[in-house]
Amino acid sequence: MTRTPSAYIVGAYELPERFYPDKSLAQLQAEAALGALADAGLTIDEVDGFFCGPDAPGTGPLSIADYLNLNLRHFDTTNTSGSSYTVHVAHAAEAIAAGKCDVALITLAGRPRAEGRAKGALARTDNPQQPDFQWEQPYGLAVLNVYAMVAARHMYAFGTTAEQLAWVKVAASHHAQHNPQALLRDLVTVEDVVNSPLVCDPLHRLDCCVVTDGGGALIVTRPEIAKSLKRPLVGLIGSAETTQGQNGGYMDITTSGSARTGPRALAEAGVAIGDIKYASLYDSFTITVLMQLEDLGFCAKGEGGAFVSDGGLISGSGKLAVNTDGGGLCNNHPSNRGGMTKVIEAVRQLRGEAHPAVQVPGCDLALVNAIGGQLAVRHAPATLILERFA
Amino acid sequence: MGISKIVMGLDDKPMWASIERGAMELQKCGECGAFRYPPAPVCPHDLSADAEWTPVSGKGTILSWVVFHKQYFEDHVPPYNSVAIELEEGPIVVSQLRGDEPEGSWIGQRVELIYAEHAGRTQHFARWLKPEAA
CATH class of the missing domain: 3.40.47.10 (Thiolase/Chalcone synthase)
Structure with a gap:
Protein backbone atom coordinates (compact mmCIF):
# COMPACT_ATOMS: atom_id res chain seq x y z
CA MET A 1 0.00 0.00 0.00
CA THR A 2 1.81 3.10 -1.19
CA ARG A 3 1.29 6.61 0.05
CA THR A 4 -1.12 9.01 -1.64
CA PRO A 5 1.03 11.72 -3.16
CA SER A 6 0.66 15.27 -1.96
CA ALA A 7 2.24 16.50 -5.19
CA TYR A 8 2.94 15.37 -8.74
CA ILE A 9 5.70 16.14 -11.23
CA VAL A 10 3.74 17.29 -14.27
CA GLY A 11 6.46 18.98 -16.30
CA ALA A 12 9.99 17.84 -17.11
CA TYR A 13 12.30 19.29 -19.73
CA GLU A 14 15.99 18.87 -20.55
CA LEU A 15 17.66 21.52 -22.68
CA PRO A 16 18.67 19.80 -25.94
CA GLU A 17 22.23 21.03 -26.47
CA ARG A 18 25.41 20.28 -24.55
CA PHE A 19 27.33 23.44 -25.58
CA TYR A 20 25.77 26.90 -25.53
CA PRO A 21 28.32 29.50 -26.67
CA ASP A 22 25.68 31.94 -27.89
CA LYS A 23 22.98 31.89 -25.23
CA SER A 24 23.15 33.72 -21.91
CA LEU A 25 22.66 31.93 -18.62
CA ALA A 26 19.40 33.80 -18.04
CA GLN A 27 18.11 32.71 -21.43
CA LEU A 28 18.97 29.09 -20.66
CA GLN A 29 17.13 29.34 -17.34
CA ALA A 30 14.13 30.80 -19.16
CA GLU A 31 14.16 28.21 -21.96
CA ALA A 32 14.34 25.41 -19.41
CA ALA A 33 11.42 26.89 -17.47
CA LEU A 34 9.28 27.41 -20.56
CA GLY A 35 10.07 23.91 -21.82
CA ALA A 36 8.88 22.32 -18.58
CA LEU A 37 5.76 24.49 -18.50
CA ALA A 38 4.93 23.56 -22.10
CA ASP A 39 5.44 19.90 -21.22
CA ALA A 40 2.98 20.28 -18.34
CA GLY A 41 0.49 22.35 -20.31
CA LEU A 42 0.76 25.25 -17.87
CA THR A 43 1.79 28.89 -18.35
CA ILE A 44 4.36 31.03 -16.58
CA ASP A 45 1.52 33.07 -15.05
CA GLU A 46 0.43 30.02 -13.06
CA VAL A 47 3.82 29.59 -11.34
CA ASP A 48 3.70 30.76 -7.73
CA GLY A 49 6.61 28.80 -6.29
CA PHE A 50 10.22 29.00 -7.51
CA PHE A 51 13.13 26.74 -6.58
CA CYS A 52 16.65 27.31 -7.87
CA GLY A 53 20.29 26.73 -7.00
CA PRO A 54 23.27 29.05 -7.15
CA ASP A 55 23.54 28.33 -10.87
CA ALA A 56 20.76 30.89 -11.26
CA PRO A 57 22.52 34.25 -11.70
CA GLY A 58 22.09 36.90 -9.03
CA THR A 59 21.06 36.70 -5.41
CA GLY A 60 19.01 33.61 -4.66
CA PRO A 61 15.81 33.64 -6.69
CA LEU A 62 15.74 37.40 -7.25
CA SER A 63 17.22 37.91 -10.70
CA ILE A 64 15.50 35.01 -12.43
CA ALA A 65 12.17 35.71 -10.70
CA ASP A 66 12.47 39.26 -12.04
CA TYR A 67 13.63 38.13 -15.51
CA LEU A 68 10.70 35.69 -15.81
CA ASN A 69 8.31 38.20 -14.20
CA LEU A 70 7.23 35.56 -11.68
CA ASN A 71 4.48 36.37 -9.20
CA LEU A 72 5.70 34.30 -6.26
CA ARG A 73 4.17 33.18 -3.00
CA HIS A 74 7.03 30.85 -2.12
CA PHE A 75 10.68 30.26 -2.98
CA ASP A 76 13.53 28.03 -1.80
CA THR A 77 17.18 28.24 -2.82
CA THR A 78 18.53 25.31 -0.84
CA ASN A 79 22.00 24.57 -2.16
CA THR A 80 23.43 21.10 -1.69
CA SER A 81 25.44 21.24 -4.90
CA GLY A 82 24.40 18.62 -7.46
CA SER A 83 21.59 17.17 -5.36
CA SER A 84 19.89 20.59 -4.95
CA TYR A 85 17.24 19.94 -7.62
CA THR A 86 16.39 16.53 -6.19
CA VAL A 87 15.99 18.18 -2.79
CA HIS A 88 13.88 20.90 -4.43
CA VAL A 89 11.34 18.33 -5.64
CA ALA A 90 10.77 17.17 -2.07
CA HIS A 91 10.71 20.73 -0.73
CA ALA A 92 8.23 21.76 -3.43
CA ALA A 93 5.92 18.89 -2.45
CA GLU A 94 6.19 19.95 1.19
CA ALA A 95 5.39 23.56 0.34
CA ILE A 96 2.42 22.47 -1.78
CA ALA A 97 1.14 20.23 1.02
CA ALA A 98 1.45 23.17 3.41
CA GLY A 99 -0.57 25.37 1.08
CA LYS A 100 2.33 27.72 0.39
CA CYS A 101 2.19 27.39 -3.40
CA ASP A 102 0.28 25.55 -6.13
CA VAL A 103 2.65 25.38 -9.10
CA ALA A 104 6.34 25.05 -8.31
CA LEU A 105 9.03 25.69 -10.92
CA ILE A 106 12.50 24.17 -10.40
CA THR A 107 15.28 25.28 -12.76
CA LEU A 108 18.91 24.45 -13.48
CA ALA A 109 21.12 25.90 -16.19
CA GLY A 110 24.81 26.50 -16.65
CA ARG A 111 27.44 26.89 -19.32
CA PRO A 112 30.77 25.76 -17.84
CA ARG A 113 32.10 24.71 -21.26
CA ALA A 114 31.26 27.99 -22.93
CA GLU A 115 32.75 29.89 -20.01
CA GLY A 116 35.88 27.74 -19.83
CA ARG A 117 35.37 26.80 -16.19
CA ALA A 118 34.95 23.07 -16.25
CA LYS A 119 35.29 22.76 -12.49
CA GLY A 120 35.45 19.01 -12.45
CA ALA A 121 38.66 19.08 -14.43
CA LEU A 122 40.26 22.06 -12.73
CA ALA A 123 41.50 23.03 -9.31
CA ARG A 124 38.70 23.95 -6.97
CA THR A 125 37.93 27.62 -6.61
CA ASP A 126 35.72 27.34 -3.53
CA ASN A 127 36.35 29.47 -0.48
CA PRO A 128 39.63 28.29 1.06
CA GLN A 129 38.39 29.58 4.43
CA GLN A 130 35.92 26.69 4.52
CA PRO A 131 37.23 24.77 7.55
CA ASP A 132 36.64 21.28 6.20
CA PHE A 133 38.87 22.14 3.23
CA GLN A 134 41.99 21.38 5.29
CA TRP A 135 41.48 17.97 3.75
CA GLU A 136 41.96 19.00 0.15
CA GLN A 137 43.64 22.32 -0.20
CA PRO A 138 47.32 22.01 0.76
CA TYR A 139 48.02 18.71 -0.97
CA GLY A 140 47.17 19.30 -4.57
CA CYS A 209 31.28 12.20 -15.87
CA VAL A 210 31.15 14.70 -18.69
CA VAL A 211 31.20 18.48 -18.39
CA THR A 212 28.32 20.06 -20.28
CA ASP A 213 26.39 23.27 -20.77
CA GLY A 214 22.64 23.10 -20.58
CA GLY A 215 20.12 22.33 -17.88
CA GLY A 216 16.50 21.57 -17.37
CA ALA A 217 13.42 22.28 -15.36
CA LEU A 218 10.60 20.56 -13.49
CA ILE A 219 7.06 21.53 -12.60
CA VAL A 220 5.56 20.16 -9.37
CA THR A 221 1.93 20.79 -8.55
CA ARG A 222 -0.96 19.80 -6.30
CA PRO A 223 -3.15 16.76 -7.07
CA GLU A 224 -6.20 18.72 -8.30
CA ILE A 225 -4.17 20.64 -10.86
CA ALA A 226 -2.15 17.56 -11.88
CA LYS A 227 -5.29 15.56 -12.58
CA SER A 228 -6.70 18.37 -14.76
CA LEU A 229 -3.70 18.33 -17.10
CA LYS A 230 -4.31 15.03 -18.91
CA ARG A 231 -0.63 14.13 -18.57
CA PRO A 232 0.65 10.88 -17.07
CA LEU A 233 0.53 11.22 -13.28
CA VAL A 234 3.95 10.92 -11.64
CA GLY A 235 3.57 11.29 -7.89
CA LEU A 236 6.16 11.77 -5.16
CA ILE A 237 5.43 9.13 -2.54
CA MET B 1 46.31 27.09 -12.77
CA GLY B 2 47.52 28.60 -9.50
CA ILE B 3 49.33 27.37 -6.41
CA SER B 4 47.63 25.09 -3.90
CA LYS B 5 46.59 26.96 -0.77
CA ILE B 6 46.42 26.17 2.89
CA VAL B 7 43.26 26.85 4.85
CA MET B 8 44.00 29.49 7.47
CA GLY B 9 40.91 30.48 9.37
CA LEU B 10 41.04 31.81 12.93
CA ASP B 11 40.61 28.29 14.28
CA ASP B 12 43.51 26.95 12.20
CA LYS B 13 46.34 29.24 13.32
CA PRO B 14 47.62 27.17 16.25
CA MET B 15 47.80 24.05 14.08
CA TRP B 16 49.75 25.73 11.34
CA ALA B 17 52.06 27.34 13.93
CA SER B 18 52.75 23.86 15.34
CA ILE B 19 53.41 22.53 11.84
CA GLU B 20 55.82 25.41 11.35
CA ARG B 21 57.65 24.19 14.48
CA GLY B 22 57.75 20.65 13.06
CA ALA B 23 55.45 18.99 15.59
CA MET B 24 51.78 19.08 14.70
CA GLU B 25 49.30 19.74 17.46
CA LEU B 26 45.58 19.06 17.25
CA GLN B 27 42.79 19.96 19.62
CA LYS B 28 42.01 17.32 22.26
CA CYS B 29 38.53 17.66 23.70
CA GLY B 30 38.53 18.41 27.43
CA GLU B 31 35.19 16.67 27.77
CA CYS B 32 35.51 13.36 25.87
CA GLY B 33 39.25 13.31 25.16
CA ALA B 34 38.87 12.87 21.40
CA PHE B 35 41.34 14.52 19.06
CA ARG B 36 39.69 16.30 16.16
CA TYR B 37 40.68 17.33 12.66
CA PRO B 38 40.25 19.76 10.98
CA PRO B 39 40.47 22.38 13.75
CA ALA B 40 37.07 23.54 14.98
CA PRO B 41 35.79 25.68 17.84
CA VAL B 42 33.84 22.79 19.37
CA CYS B 43 34.12 18.99 19.53
CA PRO B 44 31.87 17.42 16.88
CA HIS B 45 30.90 14.66 19.30
CA ASP B 46 29.79 16.62 22.38
CA LEU B 47 29.98 20.26 21.22
CA SER B 48 32.30 21.06 24.12
CA ALA B 49 34.42 24.17 23.54
CA ASP B 50 36.92 22.95 26.14
CA ALA B 51 39.99 21.75 24.22
CA GLU B 52 43.73 21.75 24.56
CA TRP B 53 46.19 21.92 21.68
CA THR B 54 48.12 18.68 22.12
CA PRO B 55 51.03 17.27 20.08
CA VAL B 56 50.22 14.15 18.08
CA SER B 57 52.65 11.29 17.57
CA GLY B 58 52.52 11.82 13.83
CA LYS B 59 52.32 8.05 13.39
CA GLY B 60 49.42 6.39 11.68
CA THR B 61 48.16 3.97 9.08
CA ILE B 62 47.29 4.68 5.45
CA LEU B 63 43.51 4.46 5.07
CA SER B 64 43.49 5.23 1.36
CA TRP B 65 45.70 6.69 -1.33
CA VAL B 66 45.59 8.03 -4.85
CA VAL B 67 48.09 9.06 -7.51
CA PHE B 68 47.30 12.06 -9.70
CA HIS B 69 48.30 11.82 -13.34
CA LYS B 70 46.88 15.18 -14.35
CA GLN B 71 48.16 18.54 -13.25
CA TYR B 72 45.80 20.84 -11.37
CA PHE B 73 48.28 23.08 -9.51
CA GLU B 74 51.60 24.67 -10.46
CA ASP B 75 53.20 23.32 -7.29
CA HIS B 76 52.05 19.72 -7.72
CA VAL B 77 53.59 18.14 -10.80
CA PRO B 78 52.19 14.72 -11.70
CA PRO B 79 52.52 11.99 -10.91
CA TYR B 80 51.94 12.99 -7.28
CA ASN B 81 50.12 11.20 -4.53
CA SER B 82 47.87 12.03 -1.67
CA VAL B 83 47.26 9.73 1.24
CA ALA B 84 44.57 9.64 3.93
CA ILE B 85 46.20 8.68 7.21
CA GLU B 86 44.40 7.44 10.28
CA LEU B 87 46.55 8.86 13.07
CA GLU B 88 47.24 6.81 16.21
CA GLU B 89 45.25 9.49 18.03
CA GLY B 90 42.20 8.76 15.86
CA PRO B 91 41.48 11.46 13.29
CA ILE B 92 42.00 10.98 9.57
CA VAL B 93 44.31 13.56 7.98
CA VAL B 94 45.50 13.98 4.42
CA SER B 95 49.15 14.23 3.53
CA GLN B 96 51.55 13.26 0.78
CA LEU B 97 53.96 10.33 0.88
CA ARG B 98 57.58 11.22 0.15
CA GLY B 99 60.57 8.97 -0.29
CA ASP B 100 60.34 5.20 -0.52
CA GLU B 101 56.98 3.80 -1.56
CA PRO B 102 55.45 0.41 -0.66
CA GLU B 103 54.99 -2.19 -3.37
CA GLY B 104 51.35 -2.77 -4.36
CA SER B 105 48.58 -1.23 -2.34
CA TRP B 106 49.64 1.33 0.25
CA ILE B 107 46.56 0.79 2.41
CA GLY B 108 47.39 -0.49 5.85
CA GLN B 109 51.04 0.60 5.66
CA ARG B 110 52.41 2.52 8.64
CA VAL B 111 53.68 6.05 8.12
CA GLU B 112 54.88 8.98 10.18
CA LEU B 113 54.58 12.67 9.49
CA ILE B 114 57.64 14.66 8.50
CA TYR B 115 57.80 18.37 7.91
CA ALA B 116 59.19 20.23 4.91
CA GLU B 117 58.98 23.45 2.97
CA HIS B 118 56.51 23.53 0.11
CA ALA B 119 55.41 26.50 -1.99
CA GLY B 120 56.78 28.97 0.56
CA ARG B 121 55.22 27.34 3.62
CA THR B 122 55.91 24.48 5.99
CA GLN B 123 53.55 21.53 5.79
CA HIS B 124 53.62 17.91 6.78
CA PHE B 125 54.35 15.00 4.51
CA ALA B 126 54.36 11.30 5.26
CA ARG B 127 57.30 8.91 5.41
CA TRP B 128 56.74 5.20 4.98
CA LEU B 129 57.68 3.15 8.03
CA LYS B 130 58.90 -0.06 6.45
CA PRO B 131 57.58 -3.10 8.30
CA GLU B 132 60.88 -3.82 10.03
CA ALA B 133 61.00 -0.23 11.31
CA ALA B 134 57.31 0.14 12.19
Missing part, protein backbone atom coordinates in the same frame (compact mmCIF):
# COMPACT_ATOMS: atom_id res chain seq x y z
CA LEU A 141 43.79 17.69 -4.32
CA ALA A 142 40.95 18.33 -6.74
CA VAL A 143 37.34 17.22 -6.76
CA LEU A 144 38.02 13.72 -7.92
CA ASN A 145 40.62 12.99 -5.28
CA VAL A 146 38.12 12.02 -2.63
CA TYR A 147 36.18 9.87 -5.10
CA ALA A 148 39.42 8.12 -6.07
CA MET A 149 40.23 7.64 -2.37
CA VAL A 150 36.80 6.08 -1.86
CA ALA A 151 37.39 3.83 -4.87
CA ALA A 152 40.83 2.76 -3.62
CA ARG A 153 39.44 1.96 -0.18
CA HIS A 154 36.46 0.12 -1.69
CA MET A 155 38.86 -1.98 -3.76
CA TYR A 156 40.93 -2.76 -0.66
CA ALA A 157 37.97 -3.55 1.59
CA PHE A 158 35.78 -5.50 -0.83
CA GLY A 159 38.00 -6.63 -3.69
CA THR A 160 36.26 -4.34 -6.15
CA THR A 161 38.17 -4.08 -9.43
CA ALA A 162 38.72 -1.38 -12.05
CA GLU A 163 36.97 -3.68 -14.51
CA GLN A 164 33.88 -3.82 -12.32
CA LEU A 165 33.79 -0.01 -12.02
CA ALA A 166 34.16 0.16 -15.81
CA TRP A 167 30.88 -1.75 -16.23
CA VAL A 168 29.02 1.30 -14.88
CA LYS A 169 30.36 3.36 -17.78
CA VAL A 170 29.75 0.55 -20.27
CA ALA A 171 26.06 0.41 -19.25
CA ALA A 172 25.77 4.20 -19.56
CA SER A 173 27.19 4.02 -23.08
CA HIS A 174 24.74 1.28 -24.01
CA HIS A 175 21.93 3.65 -23.06
CA ALA A 176 23.50 6.78 -24.54
CA GLN A 177 23.75 5.24 -28.01
CA HIS A 178 19.96 5.63 -28.21
CA ASN A 179 19.96 9.25 -27.01
CA PRO A 180 20.58 11.58 -29.97
CA GLN A 181 21.23 14.46 -27.55
CA ALA A 182 23.86 12.63 -25.48
CA LEU A 183 27.33 14.17 -25.49
CA LEU A 184 29.03 10.77 -25.83
CA ARG A 185 27.09 8.26 -27.93
CA ASP A 186 29.77 5.72 -28.77
CA LEU A 187 29.59 2.30 -27.16
CA VAL A 188 32.58 1.62 -24.97
CA THR A 189 33.93 -1.62 -23.58
CA VAL A 190 35.47 -2.48 -20.23
CA GLU A 191 38.84 -2.48 -22.01
CA ASP A 192 38.20 1.03 -23.34
CA VAL A 193 37.59 2.28 -19.81
CA VAL A 194 40.54 0.62 -18.09
CA ASN A 195 42.84 1.55 -20.97
CA SER A 196 41.80 5.20 -20.92
CA PRO A 197 44.35 7.47 -19.22
CA LEU A 198 44.52 7.41 -15.44
CA VAL A 199 43.43 10.81 -14.16
CA CYS A 200 43.65 10.03 -10.49
CA ASP A 201 44.65 6.43 -9.89
CA PRO A 202 42.51 4.28 -9.53
CA LEU A 203 40.05 6.37 -11.60
CA HIS A 204 40.48 6.66 -15.36
CA ARG A 205 39.21 9.36 -17.67
CA LEU A 206 36.21 7.22 -18.62
CA ASP A 207 35.31 6.71 -14.96
CA CYS A 208 34.49 10.44 -14.83
CA GLY A 238 8.62 9.22 -0.50
CA SER A 239 11.64 11.43 0.03
CA ALA A 240 14.57 11.87 2.37
CA GLU A 241 17.64 14.06 2.63
CA THR A 242 20.62 14.27 4.94
CA THR A 243 24.18 15.50 5.16
CA GLN A 244 27.35 13.61 5.94
CA GLY A 245 30.82 14.97 6.51
CA GLN A 246 34.14 14.44 8.18
CA ASN A 247 32.76 14.10 11.71
CA GLY A 248 35.88 15.62 13.18
CA GLY A 249 38.14 13.20 11.36
CA TYR A 250 36.26 9.98 12.07
CA MET A 251 34.37 9.18 8.88
CA ASP A 252 33.58 5.92 7.16
CA ILE A 253 34.60 6.69 3.59
CA THR A 254 33.00 3.61 2.02
CA THR A 255 29.47 4.33 3.28
CA SER A 256 27.54 7.35 2.01
CA GLY A 257 24.62 9.12 3.63
CA SER A 258 22.38 7.33 1.11
CA ALA A 259 22.42 4.46 3.57
CA ARG A 260 20.14 6.64 5.72
CA THR A 261 18.08 8.46 3.07
CA GLY A 262 17.22 5.34 1.06
CA PRO A 263 15.54 3.35 3.84
CA ARG A 264 13.73 6.47 5.12
CA ALA A 265 12.34 7.36 1.67
CA LEU A 266 11.28 3.76 1.02
CA ALA A 267 9.58 3.51 4.42
CA GLU A 268 7.72 6.76 3.80
CA ALA A 269 6.59 5.47 0.40
CA GLY A 270 5.60 2.10 1.82
CA VAL A 271 7.57 0.13 -0.76
CA ALA A 272 10.58 -2.19 -0.68
CA ILE A 273 13.82 -1.70 -2.59
CA GLY A 274 13.01 -4.83 -4.61
CA ASP A 275 9.85 -3.15 -5.92
CA ILE A 276 11.85 -0.45 -7.74
CA LYS A 277 11.70 -0.89 -11.53
CA TYR A 278 14.08 1.90 -12.53
CA ALA A 279 16.75 3.93 -10.72
CA SER A 280 18.40 7.24 -11.53
CA LEU A 281 21.66 7.27 -9.54
CA TYR A 282 23.99 10.24 -9.57
CA ASP A 283 26.97 9.11 -11.64
CA SER A 284 29.58 11.78 -11.05
CA PHE A 285 32.06 8.92 -11.19
CA THR A 286 31.61 5.18 -11.64
CA ILE A 287 32.37 4.58 -7.96
CA THR A 288 29.50 6.90 -6.97
CA VAL A 289 26.97 4.55 -8.59
CA LEU A 290 28.50 1.51 -6.92
CA MET A 291 28.27 3.15 -3.51
CA GLN A 292 24.64 4.15 -3.99
CA LEU A 293 23.59 0.67 -5.15
CA GLU A 294 25.02 -0.73 -1.92
CA ASP A 295 23.93 2.01 0.45
CA LEU A 296 20.37 2.12 -0.90
CA GLY A 297 20.12 -1.66 -0.52
CA PHE A 298 19.95 -2.84 -4.13
CA CYS A 299 22.76 -5.16 -3.03
CA ALA A 300 24.75 -5.81 0.13
CA LYS A 301 27.73 -3.64 1.10
CA GLY A 302 30.75 -4.74 -0.88
CA GLU A 303 28.73 -6.54 -3.55
CA GLY A 304 28.30 -3.54 -5.86
CA GLY A 305 31.10 -4.73 -8.10
CA ALA A 306 29.40 -8.05 -8.77
CA PHE A 307 26.02 -6.31 -9.17
CA VAL A 308 27.20 -4.00 -11.98
CA SER A 309 29.36 -6.60 -13.77
CA ASP A 310 28.34 -8.20 -17.05
CA GLY A 311 25.87 -5.48 -17.91
CA GLY A 312 24.04 -5.48 -14.58
CA LEU A 313 22.79 -1.93 -15.10
CA ILE A 314 21.74 -2.24 -18.76
CA SER A 315 18.03 -1.79 -19.34
CA GLY A 316 16.32 -4.96 -20.57
CA SER A 317 19.11 -7.43 -19.93
CA GLY A 318 20.55 -6.37 -16.57
CA LYS A 319 19.48 -6.69 -12.97
CA LEU A 320 18.33 -3.05 -12.68
CA ALA A 321 17.91 -0.37 -15.34
CA VAL A 322 19.98 2.63 -14.22
CA ASN A 323 20.40 6.03 -15.92
CA THR A 324 18.76 5.10 -19.20
CA ASP A 325 19.47 8.53 -20.74
CA GLY A 326 23.19 7.74 -20.60
CA GLY A 327 23.58 9.50 -17.26
CA GLY A 328 26.23 11.99 -16.34
CA LEU A 329 28.87 9.58 -17.60
CA CYS A 330 27.70 9.84 -21.24
CA ASN A 331 24.68 12.08 -21.69
CA ASN A 332 24.66 15.25 -19.64
CA HIS A 333 25.97 16.79 -16.43
CA PRO A 334 24.83 20.38 -16.91
CA SER A 335 26.55 23.01 -14.83
CA ASN A 336 28.40 20.20 -13.02
CA ARG A 337 25.15 19.49 -11.16
CA GLY A 338 23.47 16.19 -11.94
CA GLY A 339 20.39 16.13 -9.72
CA MET A 340 18.04 17.66 -12.29
CA THR A 341 18.68 15.25 -15.15
CA LYS A 342 18.31 12.34 -12.74
CA VAL A 343 14.72 13.36 -11.97
CA ILE A 344 13.92 14.08 -15.64
CA GLU A 345 14.87 10.59 -16.84
CA ALA A 346 12.90 8.98 -14.00
CA VAL A 347 9.84 10.98 -15.11
CA ARG A 348 10.37 9.80 -18.72
CA GLN A 349 10.53 6.19 -17.55
CA LEU A 350 7.38 6.46 -15.44
CA ARG A 351 5.50 8.11 -18.30
CA GLY A 352 6.68 5.46 -20.75
CA GLU A 353 8.42 8.21 -22.70
CA ALA A 354 11.99 6.95 -22.50
CA HIS A 355 13.59 5.77 -25.75
CA PRO A 356 11.93 2.44 -26.72
CA ALA A 357 15.29 0.69 -26.65
CA VAL A 358 15.77 1.55 -22.97
CA GLN A 359 12.18 1.90 -21.71
CA VAL A 360 11.48 -0.41 -18.76
CA PRO A 361 8.22 -2.27 -19.49
CA GLY A 362 5.45 -1.40 -17.04
CA CYS A 363 7.66 1.04 -15.17
CA ASP A 364 5.44 2.24 -12.34
CA LEU A 365 7.94 2.75 -9.52
CA ALA A 366 11.26 4.60 -9.71
CA LEU A 367 13.93 5.73 -7.31
CA VAL A 368 16.05 8.85 -7.77
CA ASN A 369 19.19 9.32 -5.69
CA ALA A 370 21.59 12.22 -5.91
CA ILE A 371 24.83 12.80 -4.05
CA GLY A 372 25.55 16.52 -3.84
CA GLY A 373 29.01 17.65 -2.80
CA GLN A 374 31.63 14.95 -2.47
CA LEU A 375 31.60 11.46 -1.04
CA ALA A 376 33.49 10.98 2.20
CA VAL A 377 34.24 14.59 3.09
CA ARG A 378 30.97 16.53 2.64
CA HIS A 379 27.87 15.43 0.83
CA ALA A 380 24.10 15.75 0.83
CA PRO A 381 22.30 12.68 -0.47
CA ALA A 382 18.66 13.07 -1.48
CA THR A 383 16.34 10.20 -2.34
CA LEU A 384 12.97 10.39 -4.10
CA ILE A 385 10.49 7.56 -4.64
CA LEU A 386 8.23 8.30 -7.61
CA GLU A 387 5.18 6.33 -8.67
CA ARG A 388 3.12 6.31 -11.84
CA PHE A 389 -0.61 6.60 -11.11
CA ALA A 390 -3.31 5.75 -13.61
